[in-house]
Amino acid sequence: MLKDHLIHECLSIILQPLMKAAELGIMMSDPVGNIHHCFTPLAAYIVDTPEACMLTCFGDNFYHPARTHEITLEQLASIDVDPNNLEGFFAACAEFQLNGGWLLSDPAIFLTPEALHHWHKQFYNHDMQWCLAVLGVPEFDFQFSILQPITGYHHFPNRISKLKQVTGRVHCDIQHYISPEPDDNLLTSIDRSLTLFHDNKEVIMTLGAWMGAKRVIDNWHIPKLELMQSITTSTCQVGALIQWSADATEHVHVSEIKDPA
Incomplete structure (x- = not known):
């Protein structure tokens, strides 16, 4: 458990610039030199099966649907904790796996079949x-x-x-x-x-x-x-x-x- 937690923490530190680029955007040039404000969601992550299971906290034997915004909004609406109580609200969000730190990224999408x-x-x-x-x-x-x-x-x-x-x-x-x-x-x-x-x-x-x-x-x-x-x-x-x-x-x-x- 501690080893898995360490890997998650290391990835969070190393990939922090990419997470910020997905959240806030970053200025990038196109092939002809024009500057654009771009957002970079995680599209794919090549990893072995044990690491994929660890990153997704795999624990059952059926395929889960992709986490869409409709599902996320439904889960947020079902939480009956006052959002002003940050500690209690975040704890309730964690039960629905709503505590991810990489905006616009979904393991069901970026962990492609290998x-x-x-x-x-x-x-x-x-x-x-x-x-x-x-x-x-x-x-x-x-x-x-x-x-x-x-x-x-x-x-x-x-x-x-x-x-x-x-x-x-x-x-x-x-x-x-x-x-x-x-x-x-x-x-x-x-x-x-x-x-x-x-x-x-x-x-x-x-x-x-x-x-x-x-x-x-x-x-x-x-x-x-x-x-x-x-x-x-x-x-x-x-x-x-x-x-x-x-x-x-x-x-x-x-x-x-x-x-x-």
Whole structure:
């Protein structure tokens, strides 16, 4: 708890100039040299899943709607504490998460789905493990081994269930064989597939396929799964999501930390 609080405080100090720019505005020049009074809301923040959950105080297994001004005004109207009692009023606001310090910024918007973890690792850590549990390891490995090699696709002639040093590249290679290929109606296809999954996901538990290290898991508290619910919304708000992938920042761990050490 103290470590998370420290990170929040450090971000507040470091990003204070950007917070002020969003609140008060800042003079900026356009490409031809004209000066404009600009406001800079936080559009996107590239971060790993654990950090995203920490920043948003994640604590449940369903997707929350974006915090609109209508919702904020309704919550303010429901607070029955005198605003002149600042300490009591702020405490009441905190119960509705109305104590944010970055104007015009909403975690439901700026924490975009992140391809490396929310898609590829979600698939390998969960979807593929469900397939292994339902089919059985020998059958799963056998089905992959007899697939016809295709130019441009990674072929897995040996056991796929015991792969070592699995990278994001391998995650994508396996997905070529299991995940469906979206058509031109991409966003509609994604929403339809997610709805179909949630309507039938209890079958996975019925088959005992949702396994932890030692026992069957009886809940769907998967942060990556919740964050997938915002794919279409984020795409409409901030554009193609692949530009917000953490591949580049993950590689920095190698070049700037692991190699020098």
